[in-house]
Amino acid sequence: MSEERIKDATKILNFRRSLSDYRPHFEIIGNYRLIDDGIRPEATIMLRANGREMHEADTGVGPVDALAKVLKKxxxxIFPEVDEIKxxxxxxxxxxxxxxxxxSVEVEILFSNGREGWRVRAFSENINRAAFL
Known part of the structure; x- marks a missing residue:
């Protein structure tokens, strides 16, 4: 994927969030939960999207994989295109x-749907939280 086709999603989101008419596509209700026993991490999330509340759990190869899988799940x-994002x-x-x-940690993640790419950066004193912001 060429560097010029990669969008800075952090800047785009920060700009959109600064607009008075911004409405998020979804919101996390409370906090996510991550249980990492060092063998098979499990993530649990409650979120609201399009007026629906969802509560899901999933496991992953590592904590970031578990968080990504539960969010996609x-x-x-509601947003089937999210399944294409890797x-x-x-x-x-x-x-x-x-x-x-x-x-404190800075996490940088590159995502793609096969046509476009997005780069996201987040900061936290917790690497799992930074990966999920």
Missing amino acids: SLKS LIDFSSRIFDPGAGTAA
């Missing part, structure tokens, strides 16, 4: 190496 009945690349870096495992 929740949304694909994670292409995932990277993270810490900002304060002196803080060790308590350091």
Whole structure:
């Protein structure tokens, strides 16, 4: 995928969210739950989309996979195109190496539906939260 076809989804979302008439396609109700026993992580989510509330759970190869799968599972009945979206690349870096495992993290994720690509960046002191923002 050529770099010029990759959209900066973080900038696009931040701009749209700044508009007074912005309405999200879905919203997470409360928090997501992630149980990672080191063998088969499980994610649970409650969300609202198009006036419907959904509560789903799924497992994954790792925590990011579990979160992505449960989100897709929740949304694909309303937005079937979400099933085409795949994670292409995932990277993270810490900002304060002196803080060790308590350091804040930036996560950068590249997604594609096979025609377009989107790059998303998020910051948090929790890598799982940054991956899900």
